[in-house]
Amino acid sequence: MRGEEPVVVEALKVRALPEGSCDRLLEFLRLYRDAVQSVVDRIWSLDVKLSKKKLHRLFYSDLISVGFRAHHAKEVYVYAKSLVESARGNGGRKPMLRRLSTRIDKYDYKLDLDSMTLTLKLHSNYEVRLRLVTSRERVEKFQGWSNYELVVKYDGKSFWVSIYFRRIVRQLEPRTVMSIDLNFDNVTLAIFTLSGRPLRLKRFKTPHRRILTHRIWIERIQGRYPRSWRFIKGIRGAIERHGEGIKNISWDYAHKLGDSIAGLALKHHSIIVLEDLEKLRENGKRGREFNKRLGLWFYRRVQFCVEYEARERGLEVVKVNPRGTSSRCPRCGGRLIECGHRVLRCRRCGFTGDRDVTATINIYRRYVSKHPRCGVPGVAPNAPKPDEDPSGMRGNRDEAMTISTYMNSYES
Numbered sequence: 001m002r003g004e005e006p007v008v009v010e011a012l013k014v015r016a017l018p019e020g021s022c023d024r025l026l027e028f029l030r031l032y033r034d035a036v037q038s039v040v041d042r043i044w045s046l047d048v049k050l051s052k053k054k055l056h057r058l059f060y061s062d063l064i065s066v067g068f069r070a071h072h073a074k075e076v077y078v079y080a081k082s083l084v085e086s087a088r089g090n091g092g093r094k095p096m097l098r099r100l101s102t103r104i105d106k107y108d109y110k111l112d113l114d115s116m117t118l119t120l121k122l123h124s125n126y127e128v129r130l131r132l133v134t135s136r137e138r139v140e141k142f143q144g145w146s147n148y149e150l151v152v153k154y155d156g157k158s159f160w161v162s163i164y165f166r167r168i169v170r171q172l173e174p175r176t177v178m179s180i181d182l183n184f185d186n187v188t189l190a191i192f193t194l195s196g197r198p199l200r201l202k203r204f205k206t207p208h209r210r211i212l213t214h215r216i217w218i219e220r221i222q223g224r225y226p227r228s229w230r231f232i233k234g235i236r237g238a239i240e241r242h243g244e245g246i247k248n249i250s251w252d253y254a255h256k257l258g259d260s261i262a263g264l265a266l267k268h269h270s271i272i273v274l275e276d277l278e279k280l281r282e283n284g285k286r287g288r289e290f291n292k293r294l295g296l297w298f299y300r301r302v303q304f305c306v307e308y309e310a311r312e313r314g315l316e317v318v319k320v321n322p323r324g325t326s327s328r329c330p331r332c333g334g335r336l337i338e339c340g341h342r343v344l345r346c347r348r349c350g351f352t353g354d355r356d357v358t359a360t361i362n363i364y365r366r367y368v369s370k371h372p373r374c375g376v377p378g379v380a381p382n383a384p385k386p387d388e389d390p391s392g393m394r395g396n397r398d399e400a401m402t403i404s405t406y407m408n409s410y411e412s
């Protein structure tokens, strides 16, 4: 992605209340659905690949004659074509549309974030104004973004709109590298200068205990009613509540962590280096350990939020193969053995160090080995500044000191 302008896309999904009668809007949604269906029917029977030009020639004037605007017509046949293609692609049957849902081009609506209203241009020159039912704070975020398309849905009771926004972010020139190591009970990050000097070390606790408590409850209930838990409403409800609990804890955590990591990275203009979780599967031992303790989904969620928050701030995120990052000696490449509480030791050269800190160094080095513009050897590393805000990190100062000892060994 280097060299391209990175774009952030986000959807604002809110309930919308039509001012006055909603008859015209419902009429439009039905008309739209039926129009898509009839185009689907025709394309399906034709059984040839159609270009946009061909689609336009075949359907445009018919759609206009029903009262659609030019961009409505385009949306209708483009959408119909994509439905047919995806149904054919996976060997399915002809798509049948039931739901009332339409895509509306940016030329066919007017959005006013100040008054939180949306004006839709419907068929036959009708217009409808909708009030967005949400908090001002949620909308405020999108001031200054560009909106390009929206989807209106009717679920039988209410109207919902999803408005898509995008924004180009200016990419920052990196000045440091931040490597992040995810573990079941903590997230450890280290920041290095481009010349390899360690600047900062920080560790965050994960909510693994709270998640595990819910998981244990679920297993306990399922164990007690092995056959019936799916069918008894009260029991299924209890399980769902624990599942909901896990979901809330992990999203909440991931968002907050993503935000504070990206904030720190922005302060230091860091490139963020993460482990490539897809490669973790092949990585026998560690993969199993990850799964047993929390599940890969948790790490994916955390990474997703870190990446998102970072990109939004114009920071670059790269992923490296995690193979061996917590089992290889950062000094000599020898195999590390576990010796007591999270401490690793190299049998070949005698190096000893905290497991997570060792992993961040290895992740950093892996990145540097692929991107030789940084990590110029021969710069004497100084002790990094101990963290001002330990945020649940034990032995912070000590670890900050030891990281420089590890780094010293690079030069040997």
Ligand SMILES: [Zn+2]
Residues within 6 Å of the ligand: 329, 330, 331, 332, 333, 334, 346, 347, 348, 349, 350, 351
């Ligand atoms: Zn060694």
